[in-house]
Amino acid sequence: EAKQLFSAMVSELNKAEQIALCGHVMPDGDCLGAMLALGLALRQMGKKVVFYSPDPVPELYAFLPCADEIHVELEQQCQFDLFVSVDCSVPDRLGHFQVLLGRAGRVAVLDHHTGSVPFGNTYLNLPVCAATGEIVYDLLRWLPVLVDEDIATCLYVAIVTDTGSFSYDNTGSLTHLRAAELLKLGVKAAWINKRLYEEKPLVSLQVLSTVLQSLELSGCGRVAWMFMQRDTLHRLNATDEHVDGLVNYPRLIKGVELALFFREIEDGKYKVSLRSKYYLDVNKLATLFGGGGHPRAAGCVMEGNLEDVKHQLLQAALPFLKDE
Numbered sequence: 001e002a003k004q005l006f007s008a009m010v011s012e013l014n015k016a017e018q019i020a021l022c023g024h025v026m027p028d029g030d031c032l033g034a035m036l037a038l039g040l041a042l043r044q045m046g047k048k049v050v051f052y053s054p055d056p057v058p059e060l061y062a063f064l065p066c067a068d069e070i071h072v073e074l075e076q077q078c079q080f081d082l083f084v085s086v087d088c089s090v091p092d093r094l095g096h097f098q099v100l101l102g103r104a105g106r107v108a109v110l111d112h113h114t115g116s117v118p119f120g121n122t123y124l125n126l127p128v129c130a131a132t133g134e135i136v137y138d139l140l141r142w143l144p145v146l147v148d149e150d151i152a153t154c155l156y157v158a159i160v161t162d163t164g165s166f167s168y169d170n171t172g173s174l175t176h177l178r179a180a181e182l183l184k185l186g187v188k189a190a191w192i193n194k195r196l197y198e199e200k201p202l203v204s205l206q207v208l209s210t211v212l213q214s215l216e217l218s219g220c221g222r223v224a225w226m227f228m229q230r231d232t233l234h235r236l237n238a239t240d241e242h243v244d245g246l247v248n249y250p251r252l253i254k255g256v257e258l259a260l261f262f263r264e265i266e267d268g269k270y271k272v273s274l275r276s277k278y279y280l281d282v283n284k285l286a287t288l289f290g291g292g293g294h295p296r297a298a299g300c301v302m303e304g305n306l307e308d309v310k311h312q313l314l315q316a317a318l319p320f321l322k323d324e
């Protein structure tokens with residue numbers, strides 16, 4: 001059955017001459033890596049490819065091959081016959097590039113989120129994959145493409161970031177096998193990992209130090225959360241990219257099952273990141289508030305003041321926590 005999905009995607013890609021690829025708002029290593037890898041492969045096949053991202057590429061990912069070719073603004077004159085949505089569970093996550101769904105001749109979707117609603121003409125969503133990069137890895141085996149070091153690097157970054165360096169529950173034996181093949185193809189894994197995790201700007205640690213001050217633990221000890229207000233972010237001269245990943249800190253605490261991070265995105269609006277450790281389905285929890293994601297990592301946007309938003313989420317989380 002997966003075979004049929006892949007061959008449908010392959011014929012869609014083969015048919016198209018000019019292809020637009022687009023990832024999700026607040027891009028991460030998976031949507032960028034998967035999109036660039038696929039685009040580089042399609043270029044080898046002689047296709048004309050444009051890359052789109054609804055938000056700027058974080059400085060962290062600027063080292064990815066062709067990252068500088070990713071357009072953040074929509075150019076009116078740009079023509080294409082296929083639009084490929086990469087790593088987006090819902091059209092909403094394409095941000096302002098959603099308008100292209102109506103403008104493109106055909107739409108193809110590559111994704112790995114749980115419980116997302118199909119859209120587009122060709123829909124390839126495999127929640128069994130830890131990263132969209134894994135799906136692209138498999139897809140490339142169907143295409144007349146040589147996976148060079150650039151493509152392999154993009155795929156490795158996609159996989160290593162979405163698996164928390166191969167540590168999350170989503171990491172399977174196939175994840176490691178694909179990564180091993182990528183290393184054989186010349187990926188400099190140790191160098192990439194230092195680029196990703198040990199070349200942070202000083203401000204990232206200043207943000208961390210500030211955010212840790214906001215850490216709170218529920219009475220039962222199973223939920224921990226932190227928050228970041230916009231004025232604090234501005235005061236530190238920091239941006240969204242310096243906040244990314246901080247939700248992992250409250251999860252480090254012994255006994256914590258659910259970690260939350262509340263980031264004020266505009267007045268009275270919070271982006272909530274949800275992470276769980278052993279069992280809690282944060283995808284389901286986030287869905288209650290119009291968001292989604294994966295069983296152990298999900299997100300949603302909530303309106304209200306911080307106290308309200310926090311209270312609503314904590315109340316909703318109670319039935320998800322096991323009695324001990």
Ligand code: 5GP
Nearest residue numbers: 089273274291292293294297298299300301
């Ligand atoms: P993060 O907390 O790192 O922003 O997101 C974690 C996961 O949840 C990602 O896989 C992302 O796709 C998903 N996610 C984050 N925010 C939203 C949202 O507002 N809506 C939906 N549907 N998914 C989200």
Ligand code: MN
Nearest residue numbers: 028030031087
């Ligand atoms: Mn993603």
Ligand code: MN
Nearest residue numbers: 030087132162
């Ligand atoms: Mn992903």
